[in-house]
Amino acid sequence: xxxxxxxxxxxxxxxxxxxxxxxxxxxxxxxxxxxxxxxxxxxxxxxxxxxxxxxxxxxxxxxxxxxxxxxxxxxxxxxxxxxxxxxxxxxxxxxxxxxxxxxxxxxxxxxxxxxxxxxxxxxxxxxxxxxxxxxxxxxxxxxxxxxxxxxxxxxxxxxxxxxxxxxxxxxxxxxxxxxxxxxxxxxxxxxxxxxxxxxxxxxxxxxxxxxxxxxxxxxxxxxxxxxxxxxxxxxxxxxxxxxxxxxxxxxxxxxxxxxxxxxxxxxxxxxxxxxxxxxxxxxxxxxxxxxxxxxxxxxxxxxxxxxxxxxxxxxxxx
Amino acid sequence: xxxxxxxxxxxxxxxxxxxxxxxxxxxxxxxxxxxxxxxxxxxxxxxxxxxxxxxxxxxxxxxxxxxxxxxxxxxxxxxxxxxxxxxxxxxxxxxxxxxxxxxxxxxxxxxxxxxxxxxxxxxxxxxxxxxxxxxxxxxxxxxxxxxxxxxxxxxxxxxxxxxxxxxxxxxxxxxxxxxxxxxxxxxxxxxxxxxxxxxxxxxxxxxxxxxxxxxxxxxxxxxxxxxxxxxxxxxxxxxxxxxxxxxxxxxxxxxxxxxxxxxxxxxxxxxxxxxxxxxxxxxxxxxxxxxxxxxxxxxxxxxxxxxxxxxxxxxxxx
Numbered sequence: 001x002x003x004x005x006x007x008x009x010x011x012x013x014x015x016x017x018x019x020x021x022x023x024x025x026x027x028x029x030x031x032x033x034x035x036x037x038x039x040x041x042x043x044x045x046x047x048x049x050x051x052x053x054x055x056x057x058x059x060x061x062x063x064x065x066x067x068x069x070x071x072x073x074x075x076x077x078x079x080x081x082x083x084x085x086x087x088x089x090x091x092x093x094x095x096x097x098x099x100x101x102x103x104x105x106x107x108x109x110x111x112x113x114x115x116x117x118x119x120x121x122x123x124x125x126x127x128x129x130x131x132x133x134x135x136x137x138x139x140x141x142x143x144x145x146x147x148x149x150x151x152x153x154x155x156x157x158x159x160x161x162x163x164x165x166x167x168x169x170x171x172x173x174x175x176x177x178x179x180x181x182x183x184x185x186x187x188x189x190x191x192x193x194x195x196x197x198x199x200x201x202x203x204x205x206x207x208x209x210x211x212x213x214x215x216x217x218x219x220x221x222x223x224x225x226x227x228x229x230x231x232x233x234x235x236x237x238x239x240x241x242x243x244x245x246x247x248x249x250x251x252x253x254x255x256x257x258x259x260x261x262x263x264x265x266x267x268x269x270x271x272x273x274x275x276x277x278x279x280x281x282x283x284x285x286x287x288x289x290x291x292x293x294x295x296x297x298x299x300x301x302x303x304x305x306x307x308x309x310x311x312x313x314x315x316x317x318x
Numbered sequence: 319x320x321x322x323x324x325x326x327x328x329x330x331x332x333x334x335x336x337x338x339x340x341x342x343x344x345x346x347x348x349x350x351x352x353x354x355x356x357x358x359x360x361x362x363x364x365x366x367x368x369x370x371x372x373x374x375x376x377x378x379x380x381x382x383x384x385x386x387x388x389x390x391x392x393x394x395x396x397x398x399x400x401x402x403x404x405x406x407x408x409x410x411x412x413x414x415x416x417x418x419x420x421x422x423x424x425x426x427x428x429x430x431x432x433x434x435x436x437x438x439x440x441x442x443x444x445x446x447x448x449x450x451x452x453x454x455x456x457x458x459x460x461x462x463x464x465x466x467x468x469x470x471x472x473x474x475x476x477x478x479x480x481x482x483x484x485x486x487x488x489x490x491x492x493x494x495x496x497x498x499x500x501x502x503x504x505x506x507x508x509x510x511x512x513x514x515x516x517x518x519x520x521x522x523x524x525x526x527x528x529x530x531x532x533x534x535x536x537x538x539x540x541x542x543x544x545x546x547x548x549x550x551x552x553x554x555x556x557x558x559x560x561x562x563x564x565x566x567x568x569x570x571x572x573x574x575x576x577x578x579x580x581x582x583x584x585x586x587x588x589x590x591x592x593x594x595x596x597x598x599x600x601x602x603x604x605x606x607x608x609x610x611x612x613x614x615x616x617x618x619x620x621x622x623x624x625x626x627x628x629x630x631x632x633x634x635x636x
Contacts, residue, residue: 047494047521049503051486101451106443125424126502129447130494133419136451137485140458144478152471159477160462167455168369176365176448184444185367203365 016308023071023088024064026081030089031058034142053123053131054138058096061114065313066091069212069237070219072306073230076299077220086148087158087215090139094166095208097135100128102175136166149219157218165211174204182267194275198239201272205245206238213237225298232295233306240288240314243281246271250278252317285314334626341389341406342382344399348407349376352460371441371449372456376414379432383631384409387530387555388537390624391548394617395538404466405476405533408457412484413526415453418446420493454484467537475536483529492522500585512593516557519590523563524556531555543616550613551624558606558632561599564589568596570635603632 035055067088074084103110103118104125111121120128142148143158164170177200179185213234217227250273273281292310296303353373385406392402421428421436422443429439438446460466461476482488495518497503531552535545568591591599610628614621 047486047491047498049498050490050494054486097451101447104444104447106447124502126422126497127494129419129422129424130490130497132451133415133454134486134490136454137481137490140477141481141485144474144481152474156462156470156474156477159458159474163455163459163462167459168365168372168452172368172448172452172455173365176368176445179444179448180365180367184442 016305016312019072019305020063020065020068020309020312023068023085024062026085027064027067027089027092028059030085031092034089034138035059049123049127050130050134053119053127054134056122057100057119057131058093058135061116062092062096064088064092065241065309066095066209066212069209069234069306069309070215072309073213073216073234074219075216076230076302076306077217077222077226079216079219082147083149083219084216086142086145087219088212090142090148090158091162091208091212091215093135093139093142094162094171097132097139098166098171098175098208100132100135104128107175107179154218154221158215161211161214161218165207170203170207170211171205174200174202174207178204178269181269194272197270197272197275201242202235202238205242206235209238209241210234229295229298233292233310236288236292236295237310237313240285240292240310243272243285243288244314244316246273247278247281247285248317249273289314334623334630337390337623338381338383338386338627338630341386341403342380344403345382345385345407345410346377348403349410352407352456353377367441367445368448368452371437371445372452374440375418375437375449376411376453379434380410380414382406382410383559383627384413384527384530387527387552387624387627388533390627391531391534391552392537393534394548394620394624395535395540395544397534397537400465401467401537402534404460404463405537406530408460408466408476409480409526409530409533411453411457411460412480412489415450415457416484416489416493416526418450418453422446425493425497472536472539476533479529479532479536483525488521488525488529489523492518492520492525496522496587499587512590515588515590515593519560520553520556523560524553527556527559528552547613547616551610551628554606554610554613555628555631558603558610558628561590561603561606562632562634564591565596565599565603566635567591607632 032055035051035058067085070088070091071081071084074087075081099113100119102108103113104120110118112118116122118128119131123131139162140159143155143162146155148158149155166172181200210231211234213230214227216222217230222230249271272284276284289310293307296306299306350373353369353376385403388406388409389399389402392405393399417431418437420426421431422438428436430436434440436446437449441449457480458477461473461480464473466476467473484490499518528549529552531548532545534540535548540548567589590602594602607628611625614624617624
């Protein structure tokens with residue numbers, strides 16, 4: 001683990017990878033613990049099958065980029081790591097629920113996720129629907145616990161922010177626009193230009209990534225200017241994430257991705273890669289990384305890891 | 319609306335019906351307003367189709383028993399009606415989401431609900447899944463708003479309580495046990511005796527009805543003994559509700575119910591009516607009404623409406 005080279009200053013990229021892995025490991029352990037505990041307060045039977053499906057959907061995979069962003073933005077404001085990990089775990093539960101439901105036959109009809117059968121393939125459709133519902137509900141249970149933060153006002157701000165990022169104005173609305181973009185409900189609903197695609201993506205994947213960063217500022221009761229800085233960073237990272245995803249969809253293959261590649265083209269969906277071309281999309285990524293770095297300039301070296309994260313998001317290959 | 323008879327004391331049943339209708343009308347207007355507002359905070363496109371499906375699923379029907387229970391238990395503790403209605407609306411959103419998802423082809427595969435096509439019939443399956451997700455998420459958005467209660471500690475207690483009642487230890491877990499009771503996943507998961515059936519029902523429908531009453535006490539920062547009294551009442555009402563539902567399933571027809579009748583027998587699911595017989599089930603209902611009334615004895619006449627509600631739940635014919 002430790003390097004023998006006598007560097008006093010590790011390159012931000014090197015320490016970034018370590019910090020990303022650390023957050024991922026801690027998130028995995030925390031989710032495992034949270035999903036192992038018997039539901040409190042009631043004398044209930046344990047509905048094993050749906051618990052197993054929830055664990056299958058949320059353990060053993062993923063880069064845990066979302067909890068990482070929450071943990072690292074929270075660190076800028078001196079938040080206790082245990083609190084940030086709880087909030088990050090709640091966000092990750094919402095992310096995992098959205099994957100389970102989006103993969104359903106009636107939605108994107110995907111059979112592969114993180115290199116494994118999707119939940120409805122490994123279990124069945126009814127269990128997948130319920131497991132998604134259970135994960136989404138559990139996220140708010142986690143946020144409501146004093147373990148997440150001693151101050152109820154902080155916890156309720158997290159609940160409101162997560163509900164908005166996951167709801168009509170975010171994930172749910174974005175997935176609806178995405179299905180419409182395939183022309184399912186008639187072509188008149190189909191996004192046409194760059195602004196439509198940007199809006200769809202800002203809702204479907206951007207809102208929750210943006211909220212990961214805002215959550216760090218909420219946990220730290222950050223002053224307004226710093227909260228806005230972190231928010232600007234989160235917005236740029238969210239956009240970069242989606243463009244990188246669209247590039248991967250055309251430049252990578254299913255084995256590397258661990259999920260079906262080439263799906264956008266197959267569904268006739270316009271992406272920014274179509275609209276800007278591959279060179280244009282790479283150029284846009286470069287601009288977004290600069291925007292993300294510039295947003296955090298006031299934090300100086302404290303934000304080195306987050307700046308490296310923006311580069312990682314833009315340049316990732318899987 | 320007003321009676322000409324010169325009664326000075328209206329019978330509790332008469333004023334109960336008026337109070338139930340009043341809460342239903344106010345809840346309808348509130349849900350309509352909440353579901354009309356543009357999602358705040360983000361420059362988003364309005365994903366019309368899922369909004370329409372969410373409105374279809376939650377407006378224009380239902381007795382609104384759940385918000386009524388919250389409003390009336392809250393009234394015992396002097397809670398502002400506007401606060402109780404917000405909390406009741408959030409619970410109703412969760413109730414409506416659960417109906418949309420339970421009706422899906424992969425779940426109970428129902429085509430009729432409140433005398434109208436179910437959401438996946440009126441729209442499509444993908445929209446129904448998303449509308450359910452949107453309603454569940456929106457419930458927590460509503461609870462997080464200062465409009466629900468000025469005290470963040472009260473709001474976060476509501477969030478935690480609703481998440482537990484709706485989650486693994488409640489609604490989601492209960493629906494899983496219910497699917498298992500049909501023998502879908504092999505007969506070894508099937509509940510066999512009275513205790514299994516009671517547990518399943520306490521989770522699937524009881525937990526949320528129970529929470530409706532607890533929410534009133536939470537909103538009113540009720541002292542421990544009174545909170546426990548209201549909780550005992552809610553538990554009895556939840557059990558009575560389910561037994562009455564099972565009796566309706568065998569004693570009523572589809573036109574009266576507005577949903578398919580005779581489904582339990584068709585699915586080979588044991589209910590308390592099977593285990594106790596119809597006479598036994600009616601006797602049990604009588605006991606539960608007595609238990610509900612006795613739980614509220616300390617409130618005297620203030621609880622007359624809630625006691626009438628327990629009788630209504632036990633004796634309802636649709």
